[in-house]
Amino acid sequence: MGTSSAVAGNGIGGVGVAPDSKVVPLTITHQDGASYWDSAKAFVFAVDGPDGIAPGETGDTDTPAGHMGYVDIVNYSFGGDNYSQILREGIQYVLMNRVVFVTSAGNTPTTGSGSASWVPGVISVAASTPRDERTTFSNRGIHLTVAAPGDDMWLTATRSNVADAKENAYSYIDGTSFAGPATAGLAALILEASAQKDGSGNVSKLTLSPAQVRHIMEDTAYNPVGRYDDNLGYGVVRSDKAVALAADDAANKVEKGASVDMRFVAASDPTVGIPLVGVTLSGGDRRPDQLLYGQSSAGDFVFPTGLASFYEIDAGLYKLYASGPRPVLTGINPGSAVQTVQLDPGDDIRFGNRNGVFPLNVTPTDENEPNDSVETATPIAFGQVREAVMTLNDADHYSFEGTAGQNVYIGTQSLLGSPDLKLELLNAAGQVVAENTSAREDLRDAALTFTLPASGRYTIRVTDEATGNAFNTYAITLSEHRGTESEPNGGGRVDSDTFKDINLNASNQLEYGWALSAKISPATDVDIYRFSGTEGDEIFADTLALKAGNPDLIVALLDDQGEVLDLSDDFTTQDSLIEYELPKTGQYYLAVGSFDGANKGSEGDYVITLSKR
Structure with missing residues (x-):
């Protein structure tokens, strides 16, 4: 300075x-x-x-x-x-x-x-x-x-x-x-x-x-x-x-600027804010060619879900264009709004309708509902992904049949919004036998591993320790924990966010419904997992680092020739997730490494799971 x-x-x-x-x-x-x-x-x-x-x-x-x-x-x-x-x-x-x-x-x-x-x-x-x-x-x-x-x-x-x-x-x-x-x-x-x-x-x-x-x-x-x-x-x-x-x-x-707040809500329920609505303001008196862009908040930081703001901008006549939420994240058709607004110097206002909101015709749905009790629990199978919405005061239940001595792994992954998930595993009598509120220190997603004491029906209960929102979506997977990777486990290197010199030899087996514990060590380590897939399979390959900051995981999906089909880096903080529809039946591979491992990288323990929709 x-x-x-x-x-x-x-x-x-x-x-x-x-x-x-x-x-x-x-x-x-x-x-x-x-x-x-x-x-x-x-x-x-x-x-x-x-x-x-x-x-x-x-x-x-x-x-x-x-x-x-x-x-x-x-x-x-x-x-x-x-x-x-x-x-x-x-x-x-x-x-x-x-x-x-x-x-x-x-x-x-x-x-x-x-x-x-x-x-x-x-x-x-x-x-x-x-x-x-x-x-x-x-x-x-x-x-x-x-x-x-x-x-x-x-x-x-x-x-x-x-x-x-x-x-x-x-x-x-x-x-x-x-x-x-x-x-x-x-x-x-x-x-x-x-x-x-x-x-x-x-x-x-x-x-x-x-x-x-x-x-x-x-x-x-x-x-x-x-x-x-x-x-x-x-x-x-x-x-x-x-x-x-x-x-x-x-x-x-000297001319003052103008500040505006707008809130995007579901037309079906004005208490529900809509995150990640893209908002563009076009115009302004000083420079009419301005294009000012922002997105409505997902509720992850300082502003509530659905709020989009523009502070200290030039006064003038603007055209507002809004569309969202992003369908690639929500799976629903976006709503839209167009409005002309005059912002005068010194304005500090909310605009939209009388309450300062923009209702968009979007309807979040959860195909698992109603599953708010043990009796109405949604069935979940080993290797299956269930995607759900964590609304206000919601409690989602999923049931499965387990075998005595079976080591189960239950994982969650936030997809949109800011749910603070809690997992509980209930036995047939409705008693909580295992629970988790955070998979690691800096993460709101929960995960747990538990050895079943008896054969029979078990229920997974998912709740939100935050406020809940109709656009707080998450995925839950159920896997059988099959132990720890064995080295050698393939090889290669990660240069920044690119896998190079991949070696598929001696890769570890990983099938749908499996969870494996593994470790990136040293930081240059690259682990390779092989699995058999069928044309049209929508895979969900998820990783979870067990310590904050280490390792910073990067994951790639490869075909049987070692060509990269898809790559993910930091889907959630340091964790990476592959969602991909397989183009043909055959052998596939997952490569896991540390971001920039060829140079500095990081090392540590992680869990990898493979599921499908």
Whole structure:
């Protein structure tokens, strides 16, 4: 953060754009590297602070008086080219609380927006050269806000020992990761210049919204082409002009943004929120060509299921298009809505019908119902997948016939929403003989292994320890645990997310209805399992790592020639799942390894099951 905040007057190195600003470093990394989940949690911390209480709520002790959050500006420089709902919700939480969010555009360079540049309301920054041109490495596109210097930046980037105050290792370095913090430093100057101050000149209250900070940068930027373009956005930021505009009663003169919430619900039951509805806003007064995209929440993080939000966006006339939920996840036909809406500067509203909701004609169904009691339990066979919906106060029951001494494995897999599943196994007398509420520390899915004490009828009961929702879908499988894999068990390597040099020799047998315990060790280990399939079989090959973070599993389905037919990486956190319809009768293989095992990877115990629909 030297670009934004390096101190002045110490006679060494350089000076940051806002040398008097303070930095709160927030980590977005864990043992295996950075993640969107860690990023989103860091964003919430940036707003709530150490006490974990949102600004203005009862008990909040660490939001400075006159400020909107624990910090005033979040600067972010990480990501890729894929959409992440968790990341978007974390950023929306920042903007909802009127904290400025600045993100680097990315160094691909492509015309597509890297995360988190595609989130409406952020300040997305490209890197410019001393000639006010976009650098060759900087991303470009219509998602850009402005540009800032990012070419040959003189920084403390090579300092190797942060504890040694005498080490002053500076160097020249390139990247939008330096254009972003430079712009964050300008945001600090803008907030300070426009703030209310006490008699001593100290800031007593911030007066600008994130949209106003963004608009000041846009309105004072320099673009050689004289207009917005996809190379520099509105242009290269001008600190002198931006600060002058901020100091000129900007709170009353600079156009405010608008914020909207909408909730998508099932037309048959308005209490049921619909997750993963794709929402696009097209229009706006400042740039009518804008396309602002988001999805309704699945209830996994900070927003309730079905809520879609756009915070601190430009005011103007928009066309709203919505469709969902995604049929590939729900198996039902999506509903849709189209609406025109005028958003005025400063609006903070909910729109839709009178209650701020969009009813969509979608009807979630559970073919297993009614199965709310032992008496109405749905039969489940070994090797069978049952897909179900975990509604509010629901209790699903499944029955099977077991044999004394049989070692059974029962697994669940969340498919949509955020169920917090609990498994119970009941004997013929209705007594609970085994239960599980979490297959591992960081997982809401449950799984259990149990040796049946007697032959007869058993019942599996599945409940939700969370609130339940008509779109909380899950799968349950019943398998016979057949022991532990034996090495050698095939071989190969995983380079990033690609299996290479697969060796099918000495693979372990795995049939429908089997569960095997196994281990990735060392991290370069690749396990191969063979099974016989029939044309048209819809297989469900599931893996479950037994320890949080280790291993990070990746799974592939291969034909009898070793060609990859399908591949899955992190269907749920570190677990992977293959769902695939077999094209012909014959021998197939499943390859299991650790993500990027050929380089670093991770090792640990896991369970693999093979079932079919």
